[in-house]
Each structure stands twice: as structure tokens, then as C-alpha cells.
Amino acid sequence: MDLPDLATQMADLGARAKAASALLSQTSGAQRAAAVTAMAAALRAAAPVILAANDSDMARATELSPSLRDRLKLTPERLEGVAKGLDEIAALPDPLGAVLEEWHQPNGLHFQKIRVPLGVIGIIYESRPNVTADAGALCVKSGNAVILRGGSDSFASSGAILTALRAGLTAAGLPEDCVQAVPTPDRAAVGLLLTMTDTLDVVIPRGGKSLIARVAADSRVPVLKHLDGNCHTYIHSAADLDKARRVVLNAKLRRTGVCGATESLLFDAAIVQSHAAPILKDLLDAGCVVRADAALEALDPRIEPATEADWGTEYLEAIVSAKVVSGVDAAIEHINRYGSHHTEAILTEDARAAAAFLAGVDSAIVLHNASTQFADGGEFGFGAEIGISTGKLHARGPVGAQHLTSIKYLVRGNGTVRAG
Amino acid sequence: MDLPDLATQMADLGARAKAASALLSQTSGAQRAAAVTAMAAALRAAAPVILAANDSDMARATELSPSLRDRLKLTPERLEGVAKGLDEIAALPDPLGAVLEEWHQPNGLHFQKIRVPLGVIGIIYESRPNVTADAGALCVKSGNAVILRGGSDSFASSGAILTALRAGLTAAGLPEDCVQAVPTPDRAAVGLLLTMTDTLDVVIPRGGKSLIARVAADSRVPVLKHLDGNCHTYIHSAADLDKARRVVLNAKLRRTGVCGATESLLFDAAIVQSHAAPILKDLLDAGCVVRADAALEALDPRIEPATEADWGTEYLEAIVSAKVVSGVDAAIEHINRYGSHHTEAILTEDARAAAAFLAGVDSAIVLHNASTQFADGGEFGFGAEIGISTGKLHARGPVGAQHLTSIKYLVRGNGTVRAG
Numbered sequence: 001m002d003l004p005d006l007a008t009q010m011a012d013l014g015a016r017a018k019a020a021s022a023l024l025s026q027t028s029g030a031q032r033a034a035a036v037t038a039m040a041a042a043l044r045a046a047a048p049v050i051l052a053a054n055d056s057d058m059a060r061a062t063e064l065s066p067s068l069r070d071r072l073k074l075t076p077e078r079l080e081g082v083a084k085g086l087d088e089i090a091a092l093p094d095p096l097g098a099v100l101e102e103w104h105q106p107n108g109l110h111f112q113k114i115r116v117p118l119g120v121i122g123i124i125y126e127s128r129p130n131v132t133a134d135a136g137a138l139c140v141k142s143g144n145a146v147i148l149r150g151g152s153d154s155f156a157s158s159g160a161i162l163t164a165l166r167a168g169l170t171a172a173g174l175p176e177d178c179v180q181a182v183p184t185p186d187r188a189a190v191g192l193l194l195t196m197t198d199t200l201d202v203v204i205p206r207g208g209k210s211l212i213a214r215v216a217a218d219s220r221v222p223v224l225k226h227l228d229g230n231c232h233t234y235i236h237s238a239a240d241l242d243k244a245r246r247v248v249l250n251a252k253l254r255r256t257g258v259c260g261a262t263e264s265l266l267f268d269a270a271i272v273q274s275h276a277a278p279i280l281k282d283l284l285d286a287g288c289v290v291r292a293d294a295a296l297e298a299l300d301p302r303i304e305p306a307t308e309a310d311w312g313t314e315y316l317e318a319i320v321s322a323k324v325v326s327g328v329d330a331a332i333e334h335i336n337r338y339g340s341h342h343t344e345a346i347l348t349e350d351a352r353a354a355a356a357f358l359a360g361v362d363s364a365i366v367l368h369n370a371s372t373q374f375a376d377g378g379e380f381g382f383g384a385e386i387g388i389s390t391g392k393l394h395a396r397g398p399v400g401a402q403h404l405t406s407i408k409y410l411v412r413g414n415g416t417v418r419a420g
Numbered sequence: 421m422d423l424p425d426l427a428t429q430m431a432d433l434g435a436r437a438k439a440a441s442a443l444l445s446q447t448s449g450a451q452r453a454a455a456v457t458a459m460a461a462a463l464r465a466a467a468p469v470i471l472a473a474n475d476s477d478m479a480r481a482t483e484l485s486p487s488l489r490d491r492l493k494l495t496p497e498r499l500e501g502v503a504k505g506l507d508e509i510a511a512l513p514d515p516l517g518a519v520l521e522e523w524h525q526p527n528g529l530h531f532q533k534i535r536v537p538l539g540v541i542g543i544i545y546e547s548r549p550n551v552t553a554d555a556g557a558l559c560v561k562s563g564n565a566v567i568l569r570g571g572s573d574s575f576a577s578s579g580a581i582l583t584a585l586r587a588g589l590t591a592a593g594l595p596e597d598c599v600q601a602v603p604t605p606d607r608a609a610v611g612l613l614l615t616m617t618d619t620l621d622v623v624i625p626r627g628g629k630s631l632i633a634r635v636a637a638d639s640r641v642p643v644l645k646h647l648d649g650n651c652h653t654y655i656h657s658a659a660d661l662d663k664a665r666r667v668v669l670n671a672k673l674r675r676t677g678v679c680g681a682t683e684s685l686l687f688d689a690a691i692v693q694s695h696a697a698p699i700l701k702d703l704l705d706a707g708c709v710v711r712a713d714a715a716l717e718a719l720d721p722r723i724e725p726a727t728e729a730d731w732g733t734e735y736l737e738a739i740v741s742a743k744v745v746s747g748v749d750a751a752i753e754h755i756n757r758y759g760s761h762h763t764e765a766i767l768t769e770d771a772r773a774a775a776a777f778l779a780g781v782d783s784a785i786v787l788h789n790a791s792t793q794f795a796d797g798g799e800f801g802f803g804a805e806i807g808i809s810t811g812k813l814h815a816r817g818p819v820g821a822q823h824l825t826s827i828k829y830l831v832r833g834n835g836t837v838r839a840g
Contacts (some may be wrong), residue, residue, distance in 0.1 A: 022756075026779065105801060109790060118812050119782075201812050216617075222642065222813050243835030250837035336442075347835075358830050359446060362539075370529060370833030379838065380829070381525060392538050392621050392826035393642050394814040406812035409800070410778050413790030415663030415767075417670035418799065 009183050010192045013147055014199035017120045020177040021145035025117050027174065029094025035178075036137045039168030040086035043133060046164035047079055053160035054129065061153050064127075067257065072127045072153055082130045085384055089137045092383045095402040096143050107419075112410040117143030119201035121404065122193050123386070124149045124215060126207035129157035134384050135206075136165045136179040142404040145178050147200070149193060151207075152185030194219040201406075204399075206387045209314070224399065225391035228314040229259030229342040231372040234331040234357065235275055236348035237268035243369060244347045248279050251345065251371040253286055257316050259388055260343050260365075260375030264311065265322040266331045272296065272324060283320060292322040311338040328353045332360040339363060341390045343375035364390055364397040429603050430612045433567055434619035437540045440597040441565035445537050447594065449514025455598075456557045459588030460506035463553060466584035467499055473580035474549065481573050484547075487677065492547045492573055502550045505804055509557045512803045515822040516563050527839075532830040537563030539621035541824065542613050543806070544569045544635060546627035549577035554804050555626075556585045556599040562824040565598050567620070569613060571627075572605030614639040621826075624819075626807045629734070644819065645811035648734040649679030649762040651792040654751040654777065655695055656768035657688035663789060664767045668699050671765065671791040673706055677736050679808055680763050680785075680795030684731065685742040686751045692716065692744060703740060712742040731758040748773045752780040759783060761810045763795040784810055784817040 024032075043050070054074040061072055101113040121144045125131045132150055139146035150158035158181065166176035182189040194203060197220050204224045205215035216223055233251050235244050251262035267276040277299045280290050284302045291306040292299075303322075310321040311334070325331045328346075335344050345367040346357040354368040365375050365388075377385025377398035386399045395403040444452075463470070474494040481492055521533040541564045545551045552570055559566035570578035578601065586596035602609040614623060617640050624644045625635035636643055653671050655664050671682035687696040697719045700710050704722045711726040712719075723742075730741040731754070745751045748766075755764050765787040766777040774788045785795050785808075797805025797818035806819045815823040 025782075103801065105799070109794065109799075111800060217640070220637070222811065224813075240835065246835055246837055254838055254840075354832075362445075363828070365829045365831060367831040367833065370831055370836040371838050373838040374529065374831060374833075374836075376838075379525070379529075380531060381523065391642065393644075396827050397829050407816050408783070409785045409817050411785060411787040411790055411794060412774075413787065413794075415660065415666055416790040416794075417666055418674055418791050418793040418796075420674075 003188060006184065006186070006188055007192060010189065010196065013180050013182065014196050016177040017145040017147055017180060018199055020175040021117070021120050023175055024140070024143050024145060024178055027143065029096060031172070031174070032094070032141055032143060033090045035169055035172035035174045036086055036090035036141050038172040039133070039137055039140070039165045040083045040090065042164040042168035042171065043079065043083045043086065043161065046160065046167070047076060050074065050079060050157065050160040050164065051076065053156040057154055057156045064153065068127055068153070072129065072157070074129060074157060078130070082133045085134060086137045089141050089384050089401065092141060092401055095141065095405050100407065107416060108413065109416055110412045113407055114410060115405045116408045118404055118406050120145045120147065120199055122147050122149070122196070122200045122203040122221065124190060124193070124203065124205045124207070124211065126151040126211060127153045129154040129161060131206060132158040132161040132181070133165065135386060136162070138384055138386055138401045138404060140169070140174070140178050142401040144404055146180070147193065148179070148181040149190055150181065155185045191218065194221060197221055204386055224389055224395060226387040226389055228340050229261070229375065229388065230264065230312060230314045230338065230340040231260060231262050231342055231375070232264045232266060232335050232339055232344045233262045233372060234266040234325070234335070234344070234346045235268065235271065235279065236328065236346055236350060236353050237270040238350035238353060239271065239275060239347040240349050241275055241278070244275060245279055245282055247345070247347055247369065247371050249282055249286065251373055252283060252288060252320050253318060254371070254373050256318050258373065260373045261316065262345070262372045263314050263320065264338070265320055266325045266334060267296070267322065269295070269324050269326055272299070276322070280322060287318055289319040290322055291319065293324060295324040296322050314340070328356050332357060336362050342388060343367070343372045345370060345372050364388065423608060426604065426606070426608055427612060430609065430616065433600050433602065434540070434616050436597040437565040437567055437600060438619055440595040441537070441540050443595055444560070444563050444565060444598055447563065449516060451592070451594070452561055452563060453510045453514070455589055455592035455594045456506055456510035456561050458592040459553070459557055459560070459585045460503045460510065462584040462588035462591065463499065463503045463506065463581065466580065466587070467496060470494065470499060470577065470580040470584065471496065473576040477574055477576045484573065488547055488573070492549065492577070494549060494577060498550070502553045505554060506557045509561050509804050509821065512561060512821055515561065515825050520827065527836060528833065529836055530832045533827055534830060535825045536828045538824055538826050540565045540567065540619055542567050542569070542616070542620045542623040542641065544610060544613070544623065544625045544627070544631065546571040546631060547573045549574040549581060551626060552578040552581045552601070553585065555806060556582070558804060558806055558821045558824060560589070560594070560598050562821040564824055566600070567613065568599070568601040569610055570601065575605045611638065614641060617641055624806055644809055644815060646807040646809055648760050649681070649795065649808065650684065650732060650734045650758065650760040651680060651682050651762055651795070652684045652686060652755050652759055652764045653682045653792060654686040654745070654755070654764070654766045655688065655691065655699065656748065656766055656770060656773050657690040658770035658773060659691065659695060659767040660769050661695055661698065664695060665699055665702055667765070667767055667789065667791050669702055669706065671793055672703060672740050673708060673738060674791070674793050676738050678793065680793050681736065682765070682792045683734050683740065684758070685740055686745045686754060687716070687742065689715070689744050689746055692719070696742070700742060707738055709739040710742055711739065713744060715744040716742050734760065748776050752777060756782050762808060763787070763792045765790060765792050784808065
């Protein structure tokens with residue numbers, strides 16, 4: 001598709017999204033929940049078509065790594081899981097309409113602060129086709145129209161899922177243009193999307209570091225930042241060894257490909273022999289690569305030397321970096337310098353050390369005696385999530401339907417004028 | 421100053437701001453309140469120096485319009501007003517630390533959502549030197565370090581105010597680098613500021629349309645948008661005439677230079693003779709220019725014809741545009757198309773029309789039977805404000821100290837690991 005044609009099509013998408021958004025913003029919570037339920041039903045009805053489209057994506061994706069092929073792959077069970085996820089989104093409390101605050105001023109004016117949709121959201125993501133359904137449903141649930149741009153690998157699967165979602169919207173009596181996608185996997189479409197400031201209220205990149213860096217650098221539309229998760233677990237000198245072994249193994253290896261997986265371990269100098277040795281042995285025995293500083297390297301011949309680059313790396317694999325620090329202040333300093341402000345944990349039985357860590361670490365989520373793998377909207381009780389925001393503006397931490405909203409002030413008077 | 425030198429100085433400012441922010445984020449509400457009180461005291465003590473600096477700014481600013489000269493001018497009374505404003509900011513409730521939400525999950529994890537500072541804020545503004553003091557105090561109150569870039573016209577005044585604020589911080593035992601300013605009024609400093617993504621968490625432009633457009637277009641740092649206020653008052657067919665005359669006169673003419681001043685009037689067709697005629701006569705008699713569509717132009721020979729450009733114009737002067745609409749839906753459509761999503765009012769005794777207008781108008785503040793001039797943080801009860809945000813992300817409407825914050829999740833377990 002040449003660029004003028006694409007630009008025309010993108011402008012048309014934008015106009016349709018705005019029109020759908022205006023209608024959607026006036027619907028009731030019950031209408032939006034029913035629409036998400038209908039979207040789930042339509043997904044189930046279209047399962048054969050969606051799976052066939054996924055087969056064609058898989059057939060084309062021969063050059064992908066096994067783990068990326070696995071992310072792309074849909075099965076009847078996985079698709080049913082996606083539909084169930086939509087049913088759960090439908091059942092969430094309505095994120096809109098609530099009066100958040102309400103007060104009178106002495107001049108008689110009555111103020112209400114209420115929740116309203118953001119408007120039109122752009123979501124740019126990579127190979128997982130299920131994001132098409134999750135993101136579409138979360139946006140409809142929260143009263144927002146959405147323009148999706150999925151990965152080129154999943155173009156056919158996402159297209160088939162989109163057709164089903166739109167059929168569900170129509171069946172529920174809502175405009176099908178509440179959920180749209182860019183017409184081509186061409187990167188030029190992303191470039192255009194990032195300039196649509198009159199249409200898009202926010203753009204959310206969900207994917208790898210290079211995608212997010214590109215969106216952050218190029219976007220003229222406000223971005224809800226989802227950076228990498230270079231998550232740390234700090235084993236303090238007063239850590240309980242049994243808890244620490246259990247938590248570290250879970251934090252690193254439960255799933256290595258999720259953004260809440262621990263990528264770096266910090267050990268207090270006093271517990272190198274007592275704690276670091278058994279914990280690193282657990283990891284090595286489980287097949288994890290350990291890259292450590294000189295103080296830890298001597299503990300086991302299997303440990304590799306770490307380089308400066310390791311401290312800033314999100315592996316998303318069975319690799320962990322490990323370092324000795326001189327105490328809680330040094331741990332905080334290391335994390336705030338090398339981390340990505342996502343999720344960090346301290347393991348300790350010392351309440352003062354825990355309090356200092358929780359206050360001093362500048363991350364969206366800070367845990368005490370728990371696995372960093374809890375960095376997930378579902379585990380927080382938010383239902384499905386778009387991702388984990390590492391920015392400090394608007395939303396920080398897991399972003400669910402309730403965070404895809406803005407506010408508005410309603411002010412009521414009786415011919416009230418301002419003095420002075 | 422040449423660019424390499426300036427870049428070095430800006431990087432140094434940034435590093436100092438980050439260090440000050442880390443300390444400031446660990447202070448108590450009492451410490452920050454005491455610091456703002458000390459800043460107010462230091463302003464009063466430095467009054468002769470500040471007024472002398474302002475005299476030199478005024479002597480240079482011979483080419484400015486009378487209204488801009490008036491905005492630049494400081495008098496002993498105005499400076500005392502600024503100091504009083506700081507005392508009021510000191511007395512506001514602490515915006516930080518509060519536990520916003522708190523819950524347990526079935527697995528025993530305990531969650532807290534707390535308020536934390538944003539970090540380092542950049543504020544770019546124009547000729548009013550008092551913004552230096554207000555913005556500095558609001559940032560310190562909310563635990564944020566700030567880098568200020570004032571207008572070149574007020575460079576000497578702002579510099580003298582800054583020196584006083586920093587003396588106040590030192591007297592209160594906080595780092596003086598909590599409040600800094602760029603070293604030169606040179607526009608290149610703004611360009612550098614907008615690229616400091618490693619330092620600045622947010623940049624807030626406060627000023628005219630061209631400044632804000634430039635910041636929005638060039639900034640790589642997230643922007644808290646303060647657009648123009650093209651505010652509307654819609655006089656519905658069921659408006660009470662006495663209230664409407666009183667409110668419109670106040671909304672347009674109480675102060676014409678504030679962002680909440682009404683710039684455009686919409687009248688229902690049914691009340692052109694009964695309401696539009698006396699209301700426009702009031703305005704014309706008070707010296708206001710009226711630019712209206714053909715249906716209204718015939719009401720008074722003093723009325724000028726409006727052009728399409730008038731519907732989108734924020735005059736900030738004694739000029740108003742006026743137009744006939746066919747009802748509440750047409751009014752909403754006109755406002756959402758031509759307005760700036762700032763503040764709009766409906767005047768009516770019909771509760772259903774009011775509800776439709778409040779729900780349908782996509783603006784930060786929507787009023788019923790009250791003057792748009794209430795668009796002000798003080799009138800909302802928020803204390804001093806940085807401005808009115810017209811964006812939908814993070815903060816919408818008046819931005820006070822409580823809005824210069826982010827959140828953080830604290831999660832406490834007991835060796836808790838994630839299943840599955």
C-alpha cells in the first residue's frame with residue numbers, strides 16, 4: 001500500500017474511532033459488560049476460522065525462535081482461555097461513572113469528580129494474538145474506542161479475532177468501530193498512528209524494548225509507558241533462609257519470560273556463605289545460568305563472571321545476575337541506578353530494613369518477603385491487564401480497565417457568579 | 421553561552437535535581453510544610469532586592485504591551501500576596517504518604533497503594549514572575565524537585581525570587597537544589613530541557629498557545645498539557661433570564677485575561693428575542709465587542725459578523741463570539757468540535773437538558789447555572805494551582821499540589837510465592 005492511500009485509510013480509521021467513542025462514552029456499564037460477553041461468544045463461535053488463520057500465520061513464521069512460535073500459537077484450549085478472560089473482564093465492576101469525590105463550597109457551588117473514558121486508545125503490540133482480544137475487551141469495558149496494531153507475524157490470527165470481536169459488538173448493539181485495527185502490518189502504519197494527535201488520546205506500546213523505545217521516541221501522542229522489567233530481589237542479612245530459597249527460585253524460574261521475573265539478585269555481604277551459596281546452588285541445579293561479581297563467583301565453579309552490562313539487562317530467560325552489596329542503602333542505590341522502576345523485592349525478617357527498602361526503591365511495585373512474579377494485574381485483583389506501567393504519569397503498575405479512564409468535574413450552581 | 425557549555429550546565433542541573441529529589445522524597449509532610457513557610461519568609465526578607473530586580477526588568481521591557489507590562493510588574497503589595505500564597509500552600513494537607521487503597525488477597529498478600537512524588541518536574545512559563553514562587557512552593561510541598569524556565573522578560577525578577585526561595589530551603593534544612601532554574605533565558609535551554617528524559621519525569625508548560633504548541637511538538641519528556649481555554653456558555657431555551665444575564669456578564673467580563681473566561685456564547689433559537697437580545701445588549705453596553713452569526717447580528721447595529729475562525733478563538737479580551745444553535749445536542753456538537761476541552765457551562769432550569777450537557781460535553785470542567793470563571797484551583801478548594809490541564813492523562817482540570825504526585829504499590833507477604 002502506498003503512503004498516501006495508507007494515510008487516507010488511517011484518517012478514516014481515526015474518524016470512525018472518534019464517532020464510536022462518542023457513542024460508547026454514553027453507554028451504561030450493563031451495556032458495555034453485555035458487549036464484552038457478546039465478544040467472548042463471538043470468539044467461541046469463530047474458533048474454527050481463527051484457528052485456521054493461526055495455522056497460516058504459523059506456516060509463515062518458520063524463522064521465529066521456538067519461544068516466539070509458542071507465543072504465536074493458538075490451540076482450541078488457548079482460545080477458550082482467551083474467551084474466558086473476556087467473560088472475566090465483562091464481570092469486572094464498571095470502571096466508569098462513579099462519583100470519586102463530592103463536595104460543596106461556601107458559595108453554594110456543588111462539585112463532583114466523576115470517572116469518564118479516555119476516548120480513543122492506540123495499542124501497539126507484538127506477536128501474541130490474544131492481546132487483540134484482551135485489549136479490545138478492556139477498552140470496550142472502560143468505554144474507549146481502540147485502534148489496534150498487532151505484530152506482522154500474527155496478522156492473520158489477529159484479523160480473524162478482530163472480525164469476531166466486531167461481530168460481537170454488532171450483536172450487542174454497539175458500533176463495530178469501537179474496535180478497529182490498522183489495515184496493514186507495514187511499519188508505516190505505526191508511524192502514522194503516532195502522529196494522530198487529533199484522534200488518539202493515548203498510545204500504549206506493549207512489547208519488547210526496541211518497540212517501546214521507538215514509540216517513546218517518535219510519538220506525538222501521549223504514551224503510557226510499559227518498559228522492560230529488570231526486576232531485583234534483595235536478600236538482606238536478616239533474611240529467613242527457607243523463605244529466601246523458596247521465593248528466589250519462584251521469582252527467577254516460575255516463568256522466565258514474564259516482565260515480573262527477577263533478573264538480578266543482591267546479597268548482603270554478611271550472608272554470602274550462609275544464604276548466597278545455597279540459593280545460587282538451587283538456581284544452578286535447576287539449570288539457571290548465574291553471572292556474578294567476584295565475591296560470589298568463588299562459591300561454585302558453574303558461576304560465570306558478570307560484566308557491567310549484566311546489571312542493566314532483562315534476560316527473560318533462565319539467566320540471573322548476582323552481586324554483593326553492603327546493606328539496604330547500597331541495595332536501594334544499585335536498584336534505582338540499574339533497574340527499570342518496575343518491581344523489586346526485599347527478603348528480610350527485619351521490619352526496619354523492609355520499611356527503608358519499600359520507601360527508598362523508586363519502582364511501581366515493591367514487595368517484602370514475596371516473589372516478584374506477583375507483578376500482574378490478576379494477582380492484584382484488577383482482572384485482566386494491558387501491561388505494567390513503569391512511567392509515573394497517569395498509571396503506574398498493573399494497568400487494568402479502571403486505569404483506562406480519565407476524570408471530569410461537574411459543577412452545579414444556581415446562577416452563581418465569581419466575586420472579585 | 422555556547423551550546424556545549426549550556427548542555428554541560430543543563431546536565432549538571434539535572435544531576436542536582438535528581439539528588440535533591442531523592443532526599444526530598446524521604447521527608448515528612450511537616451518538613452516540607454516548614455520549608456514552604458521558610459520560603460515565604462525568605463521572599464519577604466528579600467523584598468527590596470526582588471523589587472529592584474523587577475525595576476530593571478520593567479526598564480528593559482519597553483516594547484511590551486500595557487497588559488504584559490502589568491503582568492510583569494511587582495509591587496510590595498503583589499509580592500506580599502505571593503508570600504501569602506506560599507503560606508497557604510504550606511498550610512494545605514500533605515499530598516503524600518496517604519494510603520489510597522489497601523486490601524488482602526486470598527493468598528495472604530497485603531497490598532497498599534500509596535502516594536509518592538513524581539520526582540523531578542520541569543516548568544516552562546512566560547512573563548509572570550510570581551509563577552517562580554508558586555511553582556517552586558507547589559513542587560516542594562508535593563515532594564518534587566523542580567527546574568524552572570521563566571520568560572526572558574522576567575529573568576532578573578525570577579532570579580531574585582529564586583535566590584530567596586533557595587535561601588528559605590537552606591534555612592529549613594532541605595537541599596537548595598530542590599528549586600533550580602535554567603541559567604539563561606536563551607531558547608536553546610528549553611530545547612535541551614525537553615530532551616532530558618533521564619532526569620525529568622514531567623514537563624509542564626504554562627503560558628500562551630505558541631509556547632505550549634512548541635513544547636507539545638518538541639518534548640521527549642511527558643507533558644502535562646495546559647491548552648488554551650476557549651470556553652463556552654450555552655444559554656438553553658429554559659434558561660432563567662435574570663440568572664443568565666448575571667452569569668454571562670460575569671463569565672465574559674469579570675476578568676477577560678483568565679483561561680476560564682467565556683469566549684463564545686451559544687443561544688437556543690427559541691430565545692433569540694427574549695434572552696439573546698438583552699444579554700448581548702448588556703455585553704455591548706459594558707464595552708464588549710460581539711461577533712455573531714447572521715441570526716444574531718440583526719439584534720443590534722453594534723454587533724459585528726463572526727467568521728469561522730471566531731468559533732475556535734480564545735480572545736482573552738473583551739470580545740465574545742455568539743451563535744444560534746438548534747438545541748442541546750447541537751450545542752454539545754459545536755463545543756466538542758471548536759472548544760479546547762477546558763470549561764463550559766449550560767444555563768437552564770431544565771434538569772434533563774443540564775444532565776445531557778454535563779454528560780455530553782467532553783471538557784475538564786462542565787458547569788450548570790454557574791460562571792465559567794470558577795475554573796480555578798482556589799475556587800475548587802485545591803489551594804494554589806499550576807494551571808488547568810486540558811489533557812485527559814494523569815490530571816484533568818485544576819492542577820494543585822495533590823496532582824503533582826504518582827503512586828506506588830507496597831506488597832507484603834511471608835515468603836509468598838506465585839503458583840502455576
